Amino acid sequence: xxxxxxxxxxxxxxxxxxxxxxxxxxxxxxxxxxxxxxxxxxxxxxxxxxxxxxxxxxxxxxxxxxxxxxxxxxxxxxxxxxxxxxxxxxxxxxxxxxxxxxxxxxxxxxxxxxxxxxxxxxxxxxxxxxxxxxxxxxxxxxxxxxxxxxxxxxxxxxxxxxxxxxxxxxxxxxxxxxxxxxxxxxxxxxxxxxxxxxxxxxxxxxxxxxxxxxxxxxxxxxxxxxxxxxxxxxxxxxxxxxxxxxxxxxxxxxxxxxxxxxxxxxxxxxxxxxxxxxxxxxxxxxxxxxxxxxxxxxxxxxxxxxxxxxxxxxxxxxxxxxxxxxxxxxxxxxxxxxxxxxxxxxxxxxxxxxxxxxxxxxxxxxxxxxxxxxxxxxxxxxxxxxxxxxxxxxxxxxxxxxxxxxxxxxxxxxxxxxxxxxxxxxxxxxxxxxxxxxxxxxxxxxxxxxxxxxxxxxxxxxxxxxxxx
Amino acid sequence: xxxxxxxxxxxxxxxxxxxxxxxxxxxxxxxxxxxxxxxxxxxxxxxxxxxxxxxxxxxxxxxxxxxxxxxxxxxxxxxxxxxxxxxxxxxxxxxxxxxxxxxxxxxxxxxxxxxxxxxxxxxxxxxxxxxxxxxxxxxxxxxxxxxxxxxxxxxxxxxxxxxxxxxxxxxxxxxxxxxxxxxxxxxxxxxxxxxxxxxxx
Numbered sequence: 001x002x003x004x005x006x007x008x009x010x011x012x013x014x015x016x017x018x019x020x021x022x023x024x025x026x027x028x029x030x031x032x033x034x035x036x037x038x039x040x041x042x043x044x045x046x047x048x049x050x051x052x053x054x055x056x057x058x059x060x061x062x063x064x065x066x067x068x069x070x071x072x073x074x075x076x077x078x079x080x081x082x083x084x085x086x087x088x089x090x091x092x093x094x095x096x097x098x099x100x101x102x103x104x105x106x107x108x109x110x111x112x113x114x115x116x117x118x119x120x121x122x123x124x125x126x127x128x129x130x131x132x133x134x135x136x137x138x139x140x141x142x143x144x145x146x147x148x149x150x151x152x153x154x155x156x157x158x159x160x161x162x163x164x165x166x167x168x169x170x171x172x173x174x175x176x177x178x179x180x181x182x183x184x185x186x187x188x189x190x191x192x193x194x195x196x197x198x199x200x201x202x203x204x205x206x207x208x209x210x211x212x213x214x215x216x217x218x219x220x221x222x223x224x225x226x227x228x229x230x231x232x233x234x235x236x237x238x239x240x241x242x243x244x245x246x247x248x249x250x251x252x253x254x255x256x257x258x259x260x261x262x263x264x265x266x267x268x269x270x271x272x273x274x275x276x277x278x279x280x281x282x283x284x285x286x287x288x289x290x291x292x293x294x295x296x297x298x299x300x301x302x303x304x305x306x307x308x309x310x311x312x313x314x315x316x317x318x319x320x321x322x323x324x325x326x327x328x329x330x331x332x333x334x335x336x337x338x339x340x341x342x343x344x345x346x347x348x349x350x351x352x353x354x355x356x357x358x359x360x361x362x363x364x365x366x367x368x369x370x371x372x373x374x375x376x377x378x379x380x381x382x383x384x385x386x387x388x389x390x391x392x393x394x395x396x397x398x399x400x401x402x403x404x405x406x407x408x409x410x411x412x413x414x415x416x417x418x419x420x421x422x423x424x425x426x427x428x429x430x431x432x433x434x435x436x437x438x439x440x441x442x443x444x445x446x447x448x449x450x451x452x453x454x455x456x457x458x459x460x461x462x463x464x465x466x467x468x469x
Numbered sequence: 470x471x472x473x474x475x476x477x478x479x480x481x482x483x484x485x486x487x488x489x490x491x492x493x494x495x496x497x498x499x500x501x502x503x504x505x506x507x508x509x510x511x512x513x514x515x516x517x518x519x520x521x522x523x524x525x526x527x528x529x530x531x532x533x534x535x536x537x538x539x540x541x542x543x544x545x546x547x548x549x550x551x552x553x554x555x556x557x558x559x560x561x562x563x564x565x566x567x568x569x570x571x572x573x574x575x576x577x578x579x580x581x582x583x584x585x586x587x588x589x590x591x592x593x594x595x596x597x598x599x600x601x602x603x604x605x606x607x608x609x610x611x612x613x614x615x616x617x618x619x620x621x622x623x624x625x626x627x628x629x630x631x632x633x634x635x636x637x638x639x640x641x642x643x644x645x646x647x648x649x650x651x652x653x654x655x656x657x658x659x660x661x662x663x664x665x666x667x668x669x670x
Contacts, residue, residue: 017659018652024634026649028659030670038552040502051646066500082500089502126670133551133575147575149553150504151582151645159649161656165632197487198545198571231548233574254669262669297487317486317543324485414550416496423519435491435549437514 004272006169007238008204011144011269015127017161026161030126030143033112034061034099034153036090037416038131042154043093052097054160059099060121063090064111065132066416067104069379069406074105083417097157110382110408113137113350117221118382120250124239124266129156134350134432136227139236140220141243142269144204146233167233168278170203171271174211176285181465183360184219185352185430185449187211187283188226189291193301194281200232203279206271207237211285217246218356225351226432229298238270290465292337293434293447295325300434304452304464308335328436329444330424337462340446344427345376345457346439347450348406349413352430353381355388357450362394364454364468370402371460377404377419379411403457415439428456471584472642476565477611480539481528482602488542489549490576494558507554508561529562533605539612541595541602542569546587547576556583566612568619570595581635582645586612588619594627614640 005013018026032055039061046052053059066083067073076084087104094101102109108119113134116122128138128145131153138145148162156162172191192199205227207220215223220237227235244263247253254262289303300322302309310333311322326333331340347353347361358380370376378398380386386408389395395405412419413431421427421443430453434445446462455463498510516527523530529537540559546569547555556579559567567580568588580587590598601608601621611620614636619627638645649656663670 014663018655020634022633024632026652026656028656028663037499041504041553044502049646085502086500123670125667131551131553133549147551149551149556149575149579149582151553151579155646155649158646159653159656160660161649163634163645163649197548198573201545201571201574231545231573258669262667265667297489299487317484320484321486321543414496416499433489433491433549435489437495438491441495441514441519 004275006271006275006277007142007206007236007269008144008169009275011125011127012166014125023165025164025166027127027164029129029156029160029162030058031116031121031128032059032156033116033128033130033135034059035065035112035130035132036063036086037065038150039093039153040086040089041150042157043097045154046157051158053099053157056098058160059157060116061090061094061099062102062109062112062115063087063104065410065414067409068417069409069411069419071407073407080418107383107387110385111350111353111410113225114353114381114385117141118250118384120247120253123247123253123262124243125269129162133228134225136233136235137221137225137350139224139227139234140217141247142236142239142266144234144236147228167204168202169276170200170205170232170279171277171281172205172207173209173280173282174207174285175209175282176211177214178211178285178288181290181451182288183449183451184215184222186288186291188223189293189298189301189447190283190288191281192226192230192298193291194283195230197229197297197299198231200227200230203232205230205232205235207235212237213240216356217242218354221354222351226298229432239266290449290452292452292462294329294331294337295322296328296434296436297321297325298432298434298447300325302337304337304462306337308333308337310334338464339461341461342426342428342446342456343374344421344425345374345453346379346412346427346429346431347377347453348379348381348411349431350381351432352450353379353385355385357430358385358389358394361450361454362397364451365401365457366397368401368458370457374457374460376402376457377406377412379406380408382408412439428453428462470642470644473565473584473586473614473639475611475613476538477609478538479533479536479606479608480541480568480598480602480610481534481537482599483528483540483542484599486543487545487548490547490552490555491549493547493555494552499552499554504557505561507558508563511558511562536563538563539566539568539610540564541599542567544570546572548573551575553579553583556580556585560585568595568598581639584639586614586639588612588629590619590627590629597621597625
């Protein structure tokens with residue numbers, strides 16, 4: 001009998017197209033997602049070397065990072081010149097190389113990591129790559145998914161493989177159930193608080209345990225999405241009934257006999273009893289609190305009822321980093337996190353821009369008003385999420401509350417387009433990174449879940465959702 | 470890609486931990502469809518004020534470090550986004566080697582594709598080299614990729630590990646895609662077998 005394997009081992013083994021003596025492998029890629037910002041140089045490289053896209057049918061392009069999210073964006077006059085150039089390059093490359101493409105004005109357009117699963121491109125057991133670090137999102141389906149650089153984008157386009165050495169296995173188990181007000185976002189942020197932003201470097205994480213099983217597919221995507229913030233290239237979750245139900249009937253999911261075949265194969269995607277993990281982290285679901293970041297690294301995270309820490313609470317190089325963070329964030333040690341006033345709320349991104357996130361936010365906002373003077377924005381993760389939210393009446397709740405209701409895109413998560421914080425502005429954001437300048441020059445970001453962001457929009461400060469009502 | 474030659478020169482000390490790719494090259498410079506010219510905006514928001522004036526006490530603005538080819542950095546350098554614009558900017562500025570205790574995975578790989586050697590050394594060694602680097606033009610750090618050593622000014626030598634394949638590509642300036650193309654038969658036969666096993670994929 002062969003040695004017990006983790007899911008990662010199984011997917012890896014099924015995709016090794018070539019292995020050199022030193023263990024360097026060519027890993028076969030099932031799905032290659034492409035967006036406008038990290039691909040132009042790769043296509044240009046193909047063109048210069050006279051190469052083609054090896055598997056255009058496995059390559060899917062959608063603009064998201066730099067698209068405007070304002071209504072009426074289809075008018076090129078309203079688009080900044082540099083956005084227009086990147087969009088035109090993607091248009092041209094998609095046509096020239098014959099790859100699947102969802103242009104900006106297609107209702108299916110959206111953030112690449114939301115579009116992939118929504119259209120049924122992402123399926124269990126697959127290898128999925130994209131020139132974007134949040135590709136880990138797709139791991140929620142029990143696929144091996146991770147971000148790559150532009151040179152690797154070009155490599156995958158040309159060869160449908162990636163040069164890789166195998167990572168180590170890490171297990172993150174969340175036992176028990178979450179308490180009310182605690183969400184997938186709080187799980188993933190709490191894990192990073194535990195491991196640090198480099199704790200997962202060199203590993204592929206498998207998230208497991210009852211609290212993970214109890215999450216919806218949307219929640220699981222939120223958890224895997226931020227694996228990269230813990231340093232892990234990929235995070236994944238074993239598929240189950242919820243996964244199959246989510247996938248079934250999606251435009252590019254298998255149909256008929258192929259569906260039955262796929263299902264048989266997917267049922268083998270679990271970690272064998274006794275499989276080896278190089279690192280194991282266990283958190284109790286009931287210990288996880290609604291969380292918020294206070295600094296400029298995703299590891300700077302605490303429960304909402306905690307106080308802003310002091311540099312002296314840390315060790316080594318982190319002491320200076322915390323001093324710099326607090327100065328940048330304009331925070332004083334000892335301040336209650338729930339006393340921090342904010343002036344902006346952003347709900348969206350590949351972390352929290354799915355329909356379930358919008359439903360959760362709407363549940364808090366129904367019949368309420370955004371605090372006077374506060375700027376609040378909801379940017380759905382895709383055109384289809386937007387349409388569904390309108391159909392369900394969520395959009396009306398947001399608009400009545402005083403939120404801007406935008407078109408789909410990455411928007412203020414990375415603030416490449418005009419959706420940015422001004423200097424000194426402070427934002428409760430459902431995105432994934434609180435780095436210096438991430439949401440705008442000298443802008444200040446507090447990462448939170450959608451319900452916490454919604455509550456903050458009403459009170460004008462970081463708010464404990466458990467005490468809100 | 471150019472062949473990687475041994476480097477000997479001034480190293481810029483950047484002891485801050487978790488220097489992320491947003492710091493290395495802020496997003497407003499990702500709007501280019503080219504790889505070149507990003508060095509001018511390397512560490513833009515740490516290096517320049519909003520109106521473009523140099524921030525004097527930023528290390529690469531100090532006279533001793535303006536032409537640094539080496540950075541000695543705090544742990545987890547290059548975390549965050551997968552943007553290859555980060556190594557493009559470093560290389561365009563003239564950085565050929567980064568020395569740290571650890572890097573984010575994607576950034577680490579991206580460096581090798583662009584002629585940059587990210588050296589991993591234990592904390593004690595990085596601390597010594599950081600101190601050395603603080604001495605500006607009075608210090609000279611030397612990196613020998615073939616011998617896999619970093620030497621401090623006083624000759625203290627630190628051995629580092631690097632993947633053989635990555636080293637080979639870097640030393641010979643090899644194009645990954647060209648190398649993989651030589652194995653196209655293996656890919657073809659894998660693909661055919663795989664398609665038969667997973668007709669839905």
